[in-house]
Amino acid sequence: MNVNFSADEIAFRDEVRTFLDEKYPQDLRDKQAQGIRWDREDHLRWQKILYEQGWAAVNWPVEYGGTGWTVIQKYIFANEIAEADAPDMIPFGVKMVAPVIYTYGNEEQKERFLPDILQSNVWWCQGYSEPGSGSDLASLKTRAERDGDHYVINGTKTWTTLAQMADWIFCLVRTSSDVARRQEGISFILVDMRTPGVTVKPIITIEGEHEVNEVHFDNVRVPVENLIGEEGKGWTYGKVLLQHERTSTAGVARSKFRLNRLRRKCGESLHGAAPLIEDRNFARKLAALEIDLKALEYTDLRTLAAVAVGKAPGPESSILKVRGTEIQQGLDALFMEAAGYYALPYVPDQYVAGFVQDERVGAGTETRTSLTYFNNRKASIYAGSNEIQRNIISKHVLGL
Amino acid sequence: MDFSLSEEQSMLVDSVSRFIDNDYDFETRQRNAARDEGFDPATWRQFADLGWAAVPFAEDDGGLGGGPIEVALLMQQFGRGLVVEPYLANIVLAGGALRQAGNAEQKSEWLGGLIDGSRHAAVAFAEPQSRFDIADVATSAAAVDGGFVINGSKSMVLNARNADVFVIPARTGGSRNDKSGITLFLVPADTAGIGIRDYATVDGHQAAELLLTDVQATATAVLGNIDGGFDTLRSIVDDATLAVCAEAVGIMSTMHEKTVEYSKNRVQFGVPIGSFQALQHRMADNLIACEQSYSLMLWAVMLKAAGADDTSRAISALKYQIGTAGRRVAQEAVQIHGGMGITWELDIAHYFKRFSAIETLFGNADFHLDRYVALSA
Known part of the structure; x- marks a missing residue:
């Protein structure tokens, strides 16, 4: 048992640092530093840079273009990406649908879809939730009826993140209602967003931004070769995907970066006042959060170490989801507290590309802290709400 | 970075965990805690025979050369069994003081007995007014011909009832909360002037208040450096x-x-x-x-x-x-x-x-x- 990195691991860290120093474009760094939301082309450009380096698919098996890295290398990589304030990969393709395709898809599907995901040629989105199926996902009603060589899909998906940018959507749909358990009769189907009958309607969220959507399916005809695995087994495939999703929602590296940035900012004197870090109450809140985060970091590492010796991320991944999102939200709240009155001006234009910086209200991104705080209340709701995670822990870990 | 246990560490965990499961049920624990000593001497000797008491000491000192990881693994199992035997007082606290600051003579006098379970020790880390600040040492040690005279009070001295020797922090310089000016003294328990008011604690362990009145300590009783005990x-x-x-x-x-x-x-x-x-x-x-x-x-x-x-x-x-x-x-x-x-x-x-x-x-x-x-x- 030891905490030290080996010489090889330190060399790897330096390699990642050098890559980020040299290849992370300055204009994207600036956008990130100014809190300006990236557009589709920004994300794809950055993801293609990672692909060129061979680092787009950290967790995939090597045969499909994965890195073959050890747990510690992945940990180092995530830390360095966060430390450079580079965004994570948009998860829906590389982290979510791809593992389902390479685990349960046939050879033709792997050849057809995986290279475009790896190279960020195609943007994916996720069609799970429905207006009537939030936490109770198995109650989903979107139907896919077989008609010759096609499925005909009717229904509505919702909370579809960045569907307005997406080329493809992976969906859980009901292919049979004549089942003993609701979890049966659900299938995993891939749909080209350009198919006639697919329409995307924006949902504006609490902070005023367009991030999520409703996606309507009106007699959408999808070739049967877009079905992954067996008809009616989609729930099983989707569950595996959700466990991957939960592991990655821990967001430890990103939270570490944010916490250190908050500590630095609070050590500076803003608006002529004494540094906030000298306020004992604030310092104690920050410290308590940092301790929670350190515990999560080691829980995450223990989980990754277990995965490395061949265990799939099990129900324990729910622990990472619950604590990871609680800590993120704790940080959101502390950032907003640190901003004081400057959390209140609603100036979203400041975070759109092209904003003239000398008209800025507040120092740095203070006025963004409230938007982030509001928006990220989603974290304890999405990917199976934290209450659902506690149900999973109760049932599958505690055996209650 | 590596989370796996070494073979020796796994064996240690197995042996303690087997002992807890087979030989240390709740009734046994309650019986041990209710004894006059506050623990069972035969069980304590067994800990020594099994080598657990020797874990954190260097091989040169008669130990097994383990470290904090091994001690933590042991303590975790002791927690599972609610063990009352005085591992913390003898091995971690007093043993630690001797291990880290003791000279060859002091080690040879005391460590063997601690490791084989025949002798007990206690560290007086707290005072009635100190709360959790270990630098708050009001107990004084005045230099006299041939040694020191110690006066003051100590509280929550774990295992004092059984101790053959005390490790007593006392002030040889500085003022009450200074980190410098604290000296550690190794004082045999039968030294004149040591008053012991011992008690059970709420958790089934035992401790004592010490009243130190003109306790004589020789110059050789100093553990480590004068003024540098903190x-x-x-x-x-x-x-x-x-x-x-x-x-x-x-x-x-x-x-x-x-x-x-x-x-x-x-x-x-x-x-x-x-x-x-x-x-x-x-x-x-x-x-x-x-x-x-x-x-x-x-x-x-x-x-x-x-x-x-x-x-x-x-x-x-x-x-x-x-x-x-x-x-x-x-x-x-x-x-x-x-x-x-x-x-x-x-x-x-x-x-x-x-x-x-x-x-x-x-x-x-x-x-x-x-x-x-x-x-x-």
Whole structure:
């Protein structure tokens, strides 16, 4: 048992640092530093840079273009990406649908879809939730009826993140209602967003931004070769995907970066006042959060170490989801507290590309802290709400 | 970075865990705690025979050359069994002081007896007014011809009842809260002027108040350097803090597991109470707290083992975690056991009392969060 990195691991860290120093474009760094939301082309450009380096698919098996890295290398990589304030990969393709395709898809599907995901040629989105199926996902009603060589899909998906940018959507749909358990009769189907009958309607969220959507399916005809695995087994495939999703929602590296940035900012004197870090109450809140985060970091590492010796991320991944999102939200709240009155001006234009910086209200991104705080209340709701995670822990870990 | 146990570490865990399961049930523990000594001398000798007492000492000193990781693994199991034998007082605290600051003569006089279980020792790390500040030493040691005369009071001296020797921090310089000017003295327990008011503690352990009146110490009784005892004191109290946190991790997990089991069997309204979501979510949170605490323990012991600069900060983080998340686990375990949880008969109550004592020992959550903040600056 030891905490030290080996010489090889330190060399790897330096390699990642050098890559980020040299290849992370300055204009994207600036956008990130100014809190300006990236557009589709920004994300794809950055993801293609990672692909060129061979680092787009950290967790995939090597045969499909994965890195073959050890747990510690992945940990180092995530830390360095966060430390450079580079965004994570948009998860829906590389982290979510791809593992389902390479685990349960046939050879033709792997050849057809995986290279475009790896190279960020195609943007994916996720069609799970429905207006009537939030936490109770198995109650989903979107139907896919077989008609010759096609499925005909009717229904509505919702909370579809960045569907307005997406080329493809992976969906859980009901292919049979004549089942003993609701979890049966659900299938995993891939749909080209350009198919006639697919329409995307924006949902504006609490902070005023367009991030999520409703996606309507009106007699959408999808070739049967877009079905992954067996008809009616989609729930099983989707569950595996959700466990991957939960592991990655821990967001430890990103939270570490944010916490250190908050500590630095609070050590500076803003608006002529004494540094906030000298306020004992604030310092104690920050410290308590940092301790929670350190515990999560080691829980995450223990989980990754277990995965490395061949265990799939099990129900324990729910622990990472619950604590990871609680800590993120704790940080959101502390950032907003640190901003004081400057959390209140609603100036979203400041975070759109092209904003003239000398008209800025507040120092740095203070006025963004409230938007982030509001928006990220989603974290304890999405990917199976934290209450659902506690149900999973109760049932599958505690055996209650 | 590596989380796996070495072969020796696995064997150690297996041997202690087998002992707890087979030879140290709750009735045995209660019987041992009720003895005059506050523990069972035969069991303590068994700990020595099995080599557990020798774990943290260097091979040259007659030990096994283990370190903080091995001690934490032992303590975690001791927590599971609610062990009352004085490992903390003899091995971690007094043994640690001798190991770190003792000269060859002092080691050869005392370490052998501590390691083979024939002799006992106690470190007087607290005073009536000091609360958790180990630099708050009002006890004085005045230099006289041929040695020192010690006057003052000590409190919560663990294992004082059985001690053959005391490690007494006393002020040889500086003012009351100064870190410099503290000297550690190795004083045989039968020295004239040592008044012992001993008592049981709420958790089934034992400790004492010491009243030191003109206690004579020779120059050879100085452990380490004159005026320079604070670093050793801080180091052994850090080690002891880490050790009781590991014990607390063992206690928390045991309380959590027993609670889940109880909730599956206790039927109310015609169903096991574990089927109620209000309780399920709380037990899920308890599991999370146990896992998070174990993770922080690994972090702290690995830093300690590596001799890292921020070890003290990590230990304070862990103690804070135990005093907050751990406290909730312990309180919830009692709550979910209902009325049975507050009976003397049930082991849960005794796990709860030991856990609560650990919360206070060497500084509570508030104290350690402040220390963490100070060490982060």
